[in-house]
Amino acid sequence: MTILSAGRGTTKYNIHIYDKKLPKNAIDNHIGKNNKILIITDSGVPKKFLDELKKNIKNNNLYFLILQNGERSKSFITYQKIINKLIQYKFDRSDLLIAFGGGVVGDITGFVASSYLRGIKYIQIPTTLLAQVDSSVGGKTAINVKEGKNLIGAFYNPHLVLISTYFLSTLSEREFKSGLGEVVKYALIGNKKLKKIIEKNPIEIIQRKSSILKVIIEESIKTKSKIVTQDERESGIRAILNFGHTFGHAIEAKNNYKKITHGAAITLGMVIASKLSFYEGHIEDYQLDNVINMIESLGLNTDHSKYSYSKLKKYMASDKKVKDGKLNLILIDKKFNAFKTSKYNIKNITRALD
Numbered sequence: 001m002t003i004l005s006a007g008r009g010t011t012k013y014n015i016h017i018y019d020k021k022l023p024k025n026a027i028d029n030h031i032g033k034n035n036k037i038l039i040i041t042d043s044g045v046p047k048k049f050l051d052e053l054k055k056n057i058k059n060n061n062l063y064f065l066i067l068q069n070g071e072r073s074k075s076f077i078t079y080q081k082i083i084n085k086l087i088q089y090k091f092d093r094s095d096l097l098i099a100f101g102g103g104v105v106g107d108i109t110g111f112v113a114s115s116y117l118r119g120i121k122y123i124q125i126p127t128t129l130l131a132q133v134d135s136s137v138g139g140k141t142a143i144n145v146k147e148g149k150n151l152i153g154a155f156y157n158p159h160l161v162l163i164s165t166y167f168l169s170t171l172s173e174r175e176f177k178s179g180l181g182e183v184v185k186y187a188l189i190g191n192k193k194l195k196k197i198i199e200k201n202p203i204e205i206i207q208r209k210s211s212i213l214k215v216i217i218e219e220s221i222k223t224k225s226k227i228v229t230q231d232e233r234e235s236g237i238r239a240i241l242n243f244g245h246t247f248g249h250a251i252e253a254k255n256n257y258k259k260i261t262h263g264a265a266i267t268l269g270m271v272i273a274s275k276l277s278f279y280e281g282h283i284e285d286y287q288l289d290n291v292i293n294m295i296e297s298l299g300l301n302t303d304h305s306k307y308s309y310s311k312l313k314k315y316m317a318s319d320k321k322v323k324d325g326k327l328n329l330i331l332i333d334k335k336f337n338a339f340k341t342s343k344y345n346i347k348n349i350t351r352a353l354d
């Protein structure tokens, strides 16, 4: 087991990473036997995992709630449903919520935790690769409204994050690849060790060998936790975590957030941002080849030819990163460090996309 941490002061929390099943006492150590626990999960998380988790918790007041899987559950209606349960079971501030699932379950559970009784403890047990390397760390919680994704939310750190590669064995190829896209991101925005590990072990990663998965998860979290601890409320350096996201979000929006996973869209976004970095003279041609080869070695798609500038333009213009009419972009330099800039030739965006 490896222990990392994130956050500062009283909201600092540990992240435990295992390459086998979670140990039996993983939760009991963090909550009194007579306190109440509500496990929130969704219908896509294999039932055997929930059964094993329940068996491991020696608590007298254990409740659970299974949401419908999918993005639509990150809604006001589900929020209300969870709050109703907490009121019905008389949860107080000494009790605990557990988010047991992917980013959808993590985001809505975190948002409920941030607002119920002005804040109640929650533990993240992420079961998708994307949630393990990204959404469970950093304290961003949210629900969606029809006007947009993640428009309502709070920054609210979990009490603890428990990660096990064991959960990843049942993940679909599509969801596994979505998470790998985020792993690649950390390799390209400054984690050189992770970049080397990916370049040396693509087959082992694709085969989901737990020892290598644990290492790439650890390295991803080291990068994420360093950045989010420095900039908890996204006022500066945290922006580099959005590498590939301006183009990626435009691709997701173009597909109505349906046909393509977040990670797959971000992967295409990173290819486009790397091409733009090359056209802007920040990286060499062999470095661009290197980025594309690394992504393809993991079996991820790099072909963004369906998404021309004219098709994505309107979605890019509504991006959160547009300030004073100018789009801020995250690019990479020759040392594979990421930086934010609003200085680029617009023609190079067209070249990168077309």
Ligand SMILES: NC(=O)c1ccc[n+]([C@@H]2O[C@H](COP(=O)([O-])OP(=O)(O)OC[C@H]3O[C@@H](n4cnc5c(N)ncnc54)[C@H](O)[C@@H]3O)[C@@H](O)[C@H]2O)c1
Pocket (backbone or CB within 6 Å): 042, 043, 044, 045, 046, 069, 070, 071, 074, 101, 102, 103, 104, 105, 107, 127, 128, 129, 130, 131, 134, 135, 136, 137, 138, 139, 140, 141, 149, 150, 167, 168, 169, 170, 171, 172, 175, 178, 262
């Ligand atoms: N808070 C953040 O910082 C942050 C960062 C990135 C993404 N997000 C959010 O995360 C969400 C996406 O998360 P996601 O990619 O995990 O998607 P998800 O939560 O929808 O999970 C994807 C699918 O995998 C299923 N699943 C979960 N665990 C499984 C397992 N072990 N085996 C088999 N199937 C399993 C789920 O039921 C679901 O059907 C989005 O809502 C996004 O906005 C949040």
